[in-house]
Every structure is written in structure tokens, then in C-alpha cells.
């Protein structure tokens with residue numbers, strides 16, 4: 215569904231993403247892991263058009279989207295969450311989904327309904343009329359996912375969706391991610407919580423110092439000596 219070829223991003227002398235060629239198969243959940251600074255978020259930014267690559271290409275459903283603007287990529291069906299949610303604090307939960315994802319194209323009433331349906335879909339816990347500045351971490355994470363899901367993506371890219379959640383909230387969010395995948399959404403997830411990424415993913419890609427260090431099933435990756443050495447530990 216999505217393919218990168220020789221994708222590279224340099225920041226001065228730092229090569230944040232270094233000649234990365236990967237494929238994200240339709241219908242699957244792909245995990246993207248690696249140590250801090252491995253280039254995971256930079257790769258997300260390259261795929262979604264927030265960064266222009268220094269070299270290489272991104273192909274989505276057979277179309278070269280390498281230099282396409284983020285909102286155009288979103289319209290094509292690729293949406294992403296951000297590691298640090300930045301909601302509009304004075305607006306309600308529903309309004310954040312409307313403003314952050316649905317825009318002015320739809321009528322306001324229809325957009326509000328769509329936003330509320332999406333919040334239901336991601337099991338947002340709480341009153342949708344609350345202002346965003348009163349939300350806890352778990353609610354902020356759900357709001358962030360709702361904004362991405364509201365655009366009806368075919369490919370959903372999650373950047374550390376469960377970070378900061380307690381095990382109970384984590385488990386509930388894992389259920390939501392599984393449900394979205396069962397509804398036909400292909401998922402690419404950056405995640406540091408191994409239990410979550412290994413439990414959910416069909417395949418896992420490991421980045422280290424901007425390069426693909428390993429890829430395979432969760433089992434293969436967890437037993438890879440190099441991956442254990444640079445990231446997983448003993």
C-alpha cells in the first residue's frame with residue numbers, strides 16, 4: 215500500500231533517515247521501533263509530507279507522493295497522529311475534531327455529527343462538550359486519534375499512541391487500534407511499549423541510526439541478536 219525507496223533526510227551533518235526502503239502491506243498492522251533518535255518520527259514526517267526528503271521517494275497506492283503537501287496526502291487517505299497532542303485548549307472535544315480534521319467543507323451540523331461518531335468509534339471516555347484544556351492524558355490521546363480517524367484514512371499512522379497511559383488505559387486503546395484495523399484501516403505504529411507493539415503488529419521494522427536494522431514478524435525481530443543488542447536488551 216505504501217512504499218519508500220532510498221528515503222533519506224539530512225539535517226546538516228545528521229542523517230536522520232538514511233536510505234530507507236520499506237513496504238507497508240494493506241490491511242496489516244506494521245510496528246516501527248528503535249532507540250531514541252533512530253529516525254522514526256522523521257520517517258513519519260517524510261511519509262506525510264511534513265518534511266521534504268533529501269533523497270528517495272514515497273509511493274502510496276502506486277502514486278508518487280514524495281513532494282505532495284500534507285493536506286493533500288491526508289485527502290488521499292493517509293493520516294497521522296502526533297507524539298505530543300496540541301489541541302485547541304478553549305474549544306470542546308467535538309470542536310477540536312471538527313476544526314482539526316473535518317474543516318469547513320462540510321456543513322457545520324454534519325461535521326459535528328461526524329466528529330461525535332468518530333469519538334464514539336475510538337471510545338473517547340468523557341463528555342464531548344468539555345474544553346480540551348480539562349482533558350487527562352488518556353483523553354488527549356483519544357482525541358488525537360479521533361482527529362486522524364475522522365478523515366476516513368486507509369492508512370493510519372500512530373506516533374506513540376499509548377505513551378504515558380497506565381496498563382488499563384493501554385489495554386483499552388489496544389482494543390480500539392485492533393477494532394480500527396478490523397474495520398479495514400491499515401496501521402503503521404511507532405511505539406516504545408514492546409508488549410503493545412509486539413502484540414498488535416503483523417510485522418515489525420526496526421530503525422537504528424536512520425537505517426533499517428531488521429524487519430520481520432514480532433517473533434523474528436525479538437530474537438534478532440542485533441536488535442537485542444542495540445534496542446531490546448537482554
Ligand SMILES: Nc1ncnc2c1ncn2[C@@H]1O[C@H](COP(=O)(O)OP(=O)(O)OP(=O)(O)O)[C@@H](O)[C@H]1O
Nearest residue numbers: 225228229230248249250251252253254255256257
Ligand atoms: N528538525 C530537526 N532538525 C535537526 N535535527 C533533527 C530534526 N528532527 C530530528 N532531528 C535529528 O534526527 C535524528 C532522528 O530523530 P527522530 O526524532 O526522527 O528520532 P525518533 O526515532 O523519532 O526518536 P524518539 O523515539 O526519541 O522520538 C536525531 O538525531 C534528531 O536529533
